Amino acid sequence: MMRLLTTIMLLALLVFGLWSWVDYDYWLLGPSPAHYTWWWPEEFSTIGQDIDSLFYLIAVMVAVMFVITMGGLVLFTWKYSAKRQDKAVFSHGSHKLELLWTAVPAGLLLIIAFSQMSTFAEIQFASATQDEEGNDLPVHCEIWASQFDWRFRYPGKDGRFGTNDDFESPYELVLPLQENEEGDAKKLVFLLRSRDVLHSFFVPHLRFKRDAVPGMTQRIWLGIDDKQMEEVLATREEKSFDIICAELCGWGHYKMSGRVRVLPQDQYEAWVDEMTAQQFGNS
Amino acid sequence: MANQRTLRTVPGRHLAAAGLLAVAVASCDYDPGHADLPWRLSLNNKAVLADAGLSASEAQVTGALTTLFGTAQNPRHLITGDMYDAEEDPNLAGDLELSDEQLEAIVTDNRVKRFPAQLELIAAGRFSEVPEPLYAQDLWAKWQRDFAPLHTGTPGEEGAPAVFTGADEAFPVDDIWVPGLGDEATWGEAATALFENWYPSLRESAEMYRAQCLHCHGNEGGGDGPTAEFLEPRPRDYRLGKFKWVAVDNGKRPRRDDLVSILKNGAYFTAMPSFDRFSEGQLNGLADYVRLLAMRGETETLLALEMTGSDTGDLPLDTVQTSYADVWEGWRDAEENYVAGEVDVPRWDGMSADEMVRRTEHGRELFMGTTANCFSCHGADGRGAEGATLPISLAEVVEADSLDADYERRGGYRWVERRNAKGEVVKDKADQPLMDLYRIKPDDWGNPSMPRNFTRTIFRGGSRPIDIFRRVKYGIGGTIMPASEASLTDDDLWDIVLYVKHLANSNDLAREYERKAAAAARMHEAEHGHGDHAEDHDAEEASH
Numbered sequence: 001m002m003r004l005l006t007t008i009m010l011l012a013l014l015v016f017g018l019w020s021w022v023d024y025d026y027w028l029l030g031p032s033p034a035h036y037t038w039w040w041p042e043e044f045s046t047i048g049q050d051i052d053s054l055f056y057l058i059a060v061m062v063a064v065m066f067v068i069t070m071g072g073l074v075l076f077t078w079k080y081s082a083k084r085q086d087k088a089v090f091s092h093g094s095h096k097l098e099l100l101w102t103a104v105p106a107g108l109l110l111i112i113a114f115s116q117m118s119t120f121a122e123i124q125f126a127s128a129t130q131d132e133e134g135n136d137l138p139v140h141c142e143i144w145a146s147q148f149d150w151r152f153r154y155p156g157k158d159g160r161f162g163t164n165d166d167f168e169s170p171y172e173l174v175l176p177l178q179e180n181e182e183g184d185a186k187k188l189v190f191l192l193r194s195r196d197v198l199h200s201f202f203v204p205h206l207r208f209k210r211d212a213v214p215g216m217t218q219r220i221w222l223g224i225d226d227k228q229m230e231e232v233l234a235t236r237e238e239k240s241f242d243i244i245c246a247e248l249c250g251w252g253h254y255k256m257s258g259r260v261r262v263l264p265q266d267q268y269e270a271w272v273d274e275m276t277a278q279q280f281g282n283s
Numbered sequence: 284m285a286n287q288r289t290l291r292t293v294p295g296r297h298l299a300a301a302g303l304l305a306v307a308v309a310s311c312d313y314d315p316g317h318a319d320l321p322w323r324l325s326l327n328n329k330a331v332l333a334d335a336g337l338s339a340s341e342a343q344v345t346g347a348l349t350t351l352f353g354t355a356q357n358p359r360h361l362i363t364g365d366m367y368d369a370e371e372d373p374n375l376a377g378d379l380e381l382s383d384e385q386l387e388a389i390v391t392d393n394r395v396k397r398f399p400a401q402l403e404l405i406a407a408g409r410f411s412e413v414p415e416p417l418y419a420q421d422l423w424a425k426w427q428r429d430f431a432p433l434h435t436g437t438p439g440e441e442g443a444p445a446v447f448t449g450a451d452e453a454f455p456v457d458d459i460w461v462p463g464l465g466d467e468a469t470w471g472e473a474a475t476a477l478f479e480n481w482y483p484s485l486r487e488s489a490e491m492y493r494a495q496c497l498h499c500h501g502n503e504g505g506g507d508g509p510t511a512e513f514l515e516p517r518p519r520d521y522r523l524g525k526f527k528w529v530a531v532d533n534g535k536r537p538r539r540d541d542l543v544s545i546l547k548n549g550a551y552f553t554a555m556p557s558f559d560r561f562s563e564g565q566l567n568g569l570a571d572y573v574r575l576l577a578m579r580g581e582t583e584t585l586l587a588l589e590m591t592g593s594d595t596g597d598l599p600l601d602t603v604q605t606s607y608a609d610v611w612e613g614w615r616d617a618e619e620n621y622v623a624g625e626v627d628v629p630r631w632d633g634m635s636a637d638e639m640v641r642r643t644e645h646g647r648e649l650f651m652g653t654t655a656n657c658f659s660c661h662g663a664d665g666r667g668a669e670g671a672t673l674p675i676s677l678a679e680v681v682e683a684d685s686l687d688a689d690y691e692r693r694g695g696y697r698w699v700e701r702r703n704a705k706g707e708v709v710k711d712k713a714d715q716p717l718m719d720l721y722r723i724k725p726d727d728w729g730n731p732s733m734p735r736n737f738t739r740t741i742f743r744g745g746s747r748p749i750d751i752f753r754r755v756k757y758g759i760g761g762t763i764m765p766a767s768e769a770s771l772t773d774d775d776l777w778d779i780v781l782y783v784k785h786l787a788n789s790n791d792l793a794r795e796y797e798r799k800a801a802a803a804a805r806m807h808e809a810e811h812g813h814g815d816h817a818e819d820h821d822a823e824e825a826s827h
């Protein structure tokens with residue numbers, strides 16, 4: 001009885017795990033919105049493709065390993081149940097087998113390590129937010145994480161922080177669509193910091209995620225692919241994109257949201273004008 | 284044999300497993316039970332009544348409050364006599380058991396807010412004349428998107444174009460749906476509903492309050508929700524009717540827009556987040572409910588004091604009415620106390636460097652002078668309660684006005700229930716040890732006064748010059764921050780604001796970061812000469 005029960009439970013776990021893997025967002029969130037792909041919403045970041053392929057590579061590896069290990073567990077639970085009362089056998093184990101299950105995971109880990117290196121460097125290295133001469137690119141805005149909201153501080157028209165025309169935008173991160181001389185998406189650089197505890201700034205549609213660490217100022221960057229964005233926008237009613245906190249940061253973690261709005265250059269400038277007028281307004 | 288016991292031999296193991304499973308299943312459907320919570324009297328007022336030996340009369344106060352404000356599940360305002368204004372909004376919650384007169388007399392606002400002009404024109408079929416409301420931009424956008432394109436001219440008039448001509452494809456998409464499309468009456472109905480439903484009823488707002496706000500601000504708005512204890516600063520206790528970040532004269536009741544603005548922007552460096560994800564109508568409704576809780580709390584305190592003042596320990600009807608009218612008075616006048624547009628904000632960005640230095644220096648002199656006296660609380664370095672030394676005046680304040688019994692009576696302390704060593708529930712003063720330790724005078728809510736640290740860059744009530752100017756000129760209600768001395772001109776005050784901004788700006792962390800980066804670059808240059816920086820920077824970063 002116990003044998004049957006345990007095996008069925010493990011089998012159920014295996015099936016459930018696989019099912020959730022295949023149909024991840026369905027059982028968690030219901031039917032996917034049109035702009036969703038398999039696991040993720042569609043993206044319009046310049047590095048989104050790289051991140052997605054890494055994600056799916058790892059997801060497939062994990063799924064295969066999951067089936068093998070869970071399948072083994074189910075099989076052995078059934079086959080070697082205590083009911084059989086077999087006599088114990090002394091064994092030195094199999095050298096070949098041990099080599100196999102050391103080498104295969106090591107190989108898989110190496111595949112992951114090598115395949116992510118260039119993307120990691122592109123996102124994370126200091127040179128990612130520097131120009132060719134090694135000078136820091138100007139900061140678009142400062143992202144403050146705090147329990148429990150996001151606040152975006154812009155340097156204002158003079159482009160410098162610590163002047164009286166700096167303005168704040170609570171909740172809403174507004175970004176311009178900009179191109180550099182070669183016609184590629186211009187990098188937008190942000191300073192990310194946290195006021196209190198660990199948070200994680202996450203914009204799913206931009207595959208843009210970084211932990212905000214108290215006491216640390218991080219330079220992070222983002223590139224927006226405008227053509228891809230148009231395609232994504234065409235599939236959805238909502239014209240802005242969610243920001244969430246992806247690090248459990250306290251009891252109000254669920255409240256910690258925001259939104260991203262991307263504007264063409266001229267509209268963005270109009271928005272800055274409006275915010276500057278408000279900054280010096282008396283309403 | 285005892286060492287051979289296995290799980291199989293444990294008696295009652297099936298029962299235990301079943302029990303665990305039951306607990307697990309039950310906790311999936313956890314309901315904190317807020318929906319049925321009744322409003323209770325504040326611990327302060329209970330203490331006031333108990334001190335006068337009137338604990339038995341608590342029911343009278345509760346009864347009077349229920350008559351005036353309904354229940355937490357059916358909140359409302361009862362308006363009597365000349366308070367009633369037919370123009371204003373009957374924000375009805377639904378199936379209230381009230382007389383017709385009472386129903387007629389329920390309003391929620393001190394200004395017209397339910398779009399009477401728009402509704403009248405829609406009812407008359409004069410859709411094209413519907414004017415833009417003073418607020419509710421989201422509503423107006425919806426109107427223009429889904430309704431206004433549908434017609435030209437005045438419908439119903441002889442020879443005028445039909446209402447829906449050539450606009451079928453532009454017809455409402457999401458939450459507005461008009462069945463039948465072609466009929467002017469149903470269309471008018473939908474248009475009416477659009478304007479009427481923009482504002483949630485008080486009951487809907489109360490539900491939203493329970494979901495979003497209660498866990499900090501408490502069921503009665505006493506700032507004593509379950510999560511309040513973990514917060515510094517403490518959540519606002521509405522029951523004093525005082526709010527800090529407002530655009531009205533010192534200590535006056537806030538306008539609804541003041542409350543909405545805090546809901547929208549949040550109060551940075553506190554646990555109050557931005558609720559911008561909700562619609563304008565929902566935020567306005569929430570502000571209305573917050574105001575109802577504030578009025579209820581104020582009335583409650585007045586009633587408790589009236590009761591202890593009387594010989595009989597009774598609460599006559601006219602006392603209830605006058606107390607209630609007193610409370611209403613302050614909120615009705617909120618709009619008149621609005622101080623917007625009182626001054627022009629100087630455009631510092633266009634100022635010459637010399638002038639800037641001169642004015643900042645003047646601001647510093649005032650900041651450190653004895654007339655404005657800013658330094659005595661905020662410290663010479665502008666770091667306030669977070670400075671290295673306790674600002675002088677805080678210690679002085681305690682000696683001069685030392686936490687007297689009268690202060691206690693006025694509800695200056697926040698009472699909390701604690702368990703003592705014996706496990707009994709006792710009444711205690713919140714934060715008292717902290718205040719004794721630092722010898723800091725409490726503010727009106729019973730929290731220790733913490734003069735602001737200006738070097739934090741972002742200000743709680745807004746970082747715009749006008750926000751800081753209002754704090755300097757009108758003070759901050761409920762705190763030891765006073766309104767400015769009459770001898771200081773607006774120009775003087777602006778110079779102080781400029782200096783405060785200077786303190787914030789010169790400690791701006793982003794600027795600090797730029798400075799550090801520049802210094803690092805210079806050092807790098809000195810050490811390595813003019814080489815290829817990019818690669819070296821990477822190496823540096825990696826070694827950290």
Ligand SMILES: [Cu+2]
Nearest residue numbers: 199245249256
């Ligand atoms: Cu967070």
